Amino acid sequence: MEESAPDRARENDVVVVTPGAPAPTSGRTGGAPDHATDTAPDHATGTAPDHATGTASTEVLEPTDFDTMRVGYGLHDRLDEADLADGWLPLFTAWLDEAGRRGVREPNAMVLGTVEDGRPSTRTVLCKGADEEGVMFFTTTTSRKGAQLAATGFASVTFPWLVAERQVHMEGPCHRMSREDSLAYWRTRPRGSQVAAWASEQSRPVGSVARLEALYEEARERFAGDEEVPMPDRWGGYRLSPERVEFWQGGRDRFHDRVECRLEDGRWVVSRLQP
Numbered sequence: 001m002e003e004s005a006p007d008r009a010r011e012n013d014v015v016v017v018t019p020g021a022p023a024p025t026s027g028r029t030g031g032a033p034d035h036a037t038d039t040a041p042d043h044a045t046g047t048a049p050d051h052a053t054g055t056a057s058t059e060v061l062e063p064t065d066f067d068t069m070r071v072g073y074g075l076h077d078r079l080d081e082a083d084l085a086d087g088w089l090p091l092f093t094a095w096l097d098e099a100g101r102r103g104v105r106e107p108n109a110m111v112l113g114t115v116e117d118g119r120p121s122t123r124t125v126l127c128k129g130a131d132e133e134g135v136m137f138f139t140t141t142t143s144r145k146g147a148q149l150a151a152t153g154f155a156s157v158t159f160p161w162l163v164a165e166r167q168v169h170m171e172g173p174c175h176r177m178s179r180e181d182s183l184a185y186w187r188t189r190p191r192g193s194q195v196a197a198w199a200s201e202q203s204r205p206v207g208s209v210a211r212l213e214a215l216y217e218e219a220r221e222r223f224a225g226d227e228e229v230p231m232p233d234r235w236g237g238y239r240l241s242p243e244r245v246e247f248w249q250g251g252r253d254r255f256h257d258r259v260e261c262r263l264e265d266g267r268w269v270v271s272r273l274q275p
């Protein structure tokens, strides 16, 4: 579909869609652009087991059928506080690896919580590294989350490994990584993702799909002759350094395991919490 004159006039404006009105159609012509072909491996196999019945679940639940949306938990033996004797990192990495083996697609996906004027907001980002100092992720620093992090310096993350009946929460200070460390990761990104980081002023409105595609194309052409795409100043990594880490795993009869590590006077204090 060609971009219409009104579309161009609305560039970078908010498009108001009236509820019930037909959805606007995509302005994309031709095949999917390069950036749709990133490096996503094909994990789309495997069926989640239904632990309430012990059988593989093939039933598709109606989206609004909340009454039937109930699975039982009980994959794991009780979590042992002794597993946290060496801090949170060994158990976290063991659970992360196991979540992947149990079929969690993108087990490094984490829900990042930030706050603005006492109002929380969340979104998913990818954890791109974990060590004693915390967990790392990369984003546009001028995005909504970036502004909130600049204002407060604190964040939370949740790894929701539902198929594995586990989740891990972390809370603590969250600060930008050095440009050098961000650059080291930037260089590992596929070129298409690098171009997208230049094309997108993340979290800002855009007038139309056609305008969005044009922004990508402009950025692609801008660096077409360059061997490497430079890292934009507005892009970089953050490290959340947890002061509290909670390990949760599902238990029978909703009598779950919860064990938290809390940093007190420079040492980790481990407590079991009621479910």
Ligand SMILES: Cc1cc2nc3c(=O)[nH]c(=O)nc-3n(C[C@H](O)[C@H](O)[C@H](O)COP(=O)(O)O)c2cc1C
Pocket: 106, 109, 122, 123, 124, 125, 126, 127, 137, 138, 139, 140, 143, 144, 145, 146, 202, 203
């Ligand atoms: C599985 C998944 C992974 C994502 N990973 C990232 C990421 O690593 N960095 C990022 O900036 N956005 C990522 N996003 C998009 C974010 O959820 C979000 O839409 C974007 O960062 C803008 O958020 P903000 O407007 O709150 O700043 C991911 C989304 C999904 C569903």
